[in-house]
Amino acid sequence: MxxxxxxxxxxxxxxxxxxxxxxxxxxxxxxxxxxxxxxxIFNNSHLQTAFFFYSIYLFVCLAVKYTNWFNTYDTLFWVEVLLAIVTLLFARSNWKTIRPLLRTNTIRWYLVLGFMLLAVAFSSVINITINQINTSIFRTDINMYYAYRLYQYPVVIMLYSVALVPALFEELAFRGVLYNQLGHILDERLVVIITGFVFAAIHLNFFSLIWLIPFGIFIGNLRRKYQTLWYGMAFHFAFNLTACLFDLYRQGELW
Structure with missing residues (x-):
């Protein structure tokens, strides 16, 4: 027995x-x-923590999207710093369960490379498709590079802001802090789905839910299967980096 x-x-x-x-x-x-x-939410500390943590993220993202306070990266930089600090504080308060997810001794580098290549392929399909839809249907050309080209090192700032920071801190936030809090009260497979949906929702773009939901669920499954955040961070970084490179290519900034 x-x-x-x-x-x-x-x-x-x-x-x-x-x-x-x-x-x-x-x-x-x-x-x-x-x-x-x-x-x-009234009788469970884990659910209270998850709700409070997500509410902070949602409030900040709503402020960025629907106010004029963050039209330039000069102010948006401090939003990134704020969310990074909030995430680190919540992670520190839950360090016993976060720490094992950040160990590197179990990482298989061929898996890191494989997931990054998969992210490149996925991001390429998404970017080509979205660009075709924007130009042929909506007659618009949406490019992330516009927001950074006024600065001295626009490419470096763009890669830092769009690729590196989200890969590190969004994964620590959603597949680390939020995942762990919900994991105390829900089946882990349900946690993967919930964190995938709330991750997609925080971007406040209805159209992008088409790929952000499967993106979030896939990374959540990497977290569940391998019990590490590093594979998800690598996938997230490669996905966003590829999107940046597509934008830079269309602007003639790669060479």
């Missing part, structure tokens, strides 16, 4: 670990009875 963790709940039928509030086993589907604890 396997030894059970006294703080963990188990299904009586298949012995799979379950959450205390689950009504049905996610593995065999057996009923777990009617005595499941009721989880709400």
């Amino acid at each position: 396997p030894q059970h963790d006294p703080h963990q709940f188990y299904c009586d039928e298949c012995d799979a670990p379950v959450k205390g509030h689950d009504r049905y086993c996610h593995k065999c589907g057996a009923s777990l009875g009617e005595d499941a604890e009721q989880i709400s």
